[in-house]
Amino acid sequence: MSFDDKLFDYTLKAAKEFEDGLASNPVVPTSEALDNIKLFDQPMPIAKTKAIDVIKMLNEIGSPATTLTRSGRFFGFVVGGTLPVSVASSWLTSTWDQNSSLTVLGYVNAKLEQVAQKWIVEMLELPTGTAVGFVTGATMAGFTSLCAARTRIYNNLGYDLKTGGLRNAPKIRFILSEDIHSTNIRALNYMGYGTDEFEYVPVDEDGRIIVDQIPKLDNNCIMLIQAGNINSGAFDDFKTICALAKKAGAWVHVDGAFGGWIKVSPTRKHLADGMELADSWSIDCHKWLNVPYDSAIAICRDREAMMEAFTITASYLTTDGERIPNNFTPELSRRARGIDVWAALKHLGKEGFGELIDRCCDHASNFSKELEKMGFTIMNDVVINQAVFCLNDNDDQRLKEIMDKVAESGKAWFGPTHWQGRDVYRISVSSHETTSADIDVALEAIKEAMA
Ligand SMILES: Cc1ncc(COP(=O)(O)O)c(C=O)c1O
Numbered sequence: 001m002s003f004d005d006k007l008f009d010y011t012l013k014a015a016k017e018f019e020d021g022l023a024s025n026p027v028v029p030t031s032e033a034l035d036n037i038k039l040f041d042q043p044m045p046i047a048k049t050k051a052i053d054v055i056k057m058l059n060e061i062g063s064p065a066t067t068l069t070r071s072g073r074f075f076g077f078v079v080g081g082t083l084p085v086s087v088a089s090s091w092l093t094s095t096w097d098q099n100s101s102l103t104v105l106g107y108v109n110a111k112l113e114q115v116a117q118k119w120i121v122e123m124l125e126l127p128t129g130t131a132v133g134f135v136t137g138a139t140m141a142g143f144t145s146l147c148a149a150r151t152r153i154y155n156n157l158g159y160d161l162k163t164g165g166l167r168n169a170p171k172i173r174f175i176l177s178e179d180i181h182s183t184n185i186r187a188l189n190y191m192g193y194g195t196d197e198f199e200y201v202p203v204d205e206d207g208r209i210i211v212d213q214i215p216k217l218d219n220n221c222i223m224l225i226q227a228g229n230i231n232s233g234a235f236d237d238f239k240t241i242c243a244l245a246k247k248a249g250a251w252v253h254v255d256g257a258f259g260g261w262i263k264v265s266p267t268r269k270h271l272a273d274g275m276e277l278a279d280s281w282s283i284d285c286h287k288w289l290n291v292p293y294d295s296a297i298a299i300c301r302d303r304e305a306m307m308e309a310f311t312i313t314a315s316y317l318t319t320d321g322e323r324i325p326n327n328f329t330p331e332l333s334r335r336a337r338g339i340d341v342w343a344a345l346k347h348l349g350k351e352g353f354g355e356l357i358d359r360c361c362d363h364a365s366n367f368s369k370e371l372e373k374m375g376f377t378i379m380n381d382v383v384i385n386q387a388v389f390c391l392n393d394n395d396d397q398r399l400k401e402i403m404d405k406v407a408e409s410g411k412a413w414f415g416p417t418h419w420q421g422r423d424v425y426r427i428s429v430s431s432h433e434t435t436s437a438d439i440d441v442a443l444e445a446i447k448e449a450m451a
Pocket of ligand 1: 078181230257296
């Protein structure tokens, strides 16, 4: 069956309209648009529906009901926008429908994962030979890296997890930042470890590990630290922590879901000095690299440990090609998300990517300064793209009312957070779309809401 021009022309037009509306449409859907979502509640159709009618329904009900996280005026969570080049690469590769598990099923993906791997390793100043696995998000990137970590630790202790299983395994000690992102705990839970087994290290007011409170490490330790605290954007002291770990033979994993990319910034890369001394890293691509969901990378210095954790064999699985893509990820079949990463990097270049990162950080800093003039307190040291704010009078209920009004206006959106024992709000500037004009619109919306 050949592609139906009308279907694809319509879809392209709908996508363009969506794109054109990013600058002016409400950041959150109207209540009417949200109400219309219930029109999807239909019984399973018995008869066929024409493809174009399905897409029309999706567009007419769905497009107005999207949260414009892609907009330059969305400052919630840490979500990132998406670069048009990666939307386009994602369309084309979906059309190819390549299975990215094996080289023979996707020659282009296999090559471009390899190219992107090389570029990423160089950009992050990691040793040649460092392995990169292309996974769905930082949660899975953490899982993937930590699976490699435990493989190495168990091997060092003379234990084969694959045959012996977790129940008979020697104890691994997990040393975690008290403020580690909860998805790392989720990953460890998936791997069969419980929170009672974890040793937490206290953090300072910006969420950085207090290094002299790190317990004595040994060679059965995996330590989890951060490049970019989810609230403050703060970085752990990589140099000191990695030196301690190296001496003890412990493995250090860095959750750098967004902050890991700071190494690309010409002006702020010093914040991550020593990050390259760790053993593994998890970084999202759907955040600061601005590629479409879902996309992240698990990076491991110890290529063999990663491959040992994930390589599978079966009678029908081929082992051709220089680098078998599924040897570095938990999944076998998966989409060619590495191609979107390659497209974004090829398009931006290191300079453009660094400029994108710096621009977001500058916006966060300017935004914070303007908020301070308006009667807000910035609760963190704004080192990158993240700021946490409250009202000067500490009236957190009024703050919520103001931010609810801002959200209702559709002009901008900010996410709540719990920080230093308070219910306050957060700014994250992670989209290439955000301009100074967007910051002005957001500030104006806050002023109106305060009035
Ligand atoms: C620091 C940090 N780690 C992990 C995650 C989880 O990432 P994902 O939702 O892509 O799995 C996030 C998401 O916000 C994060 O900010």
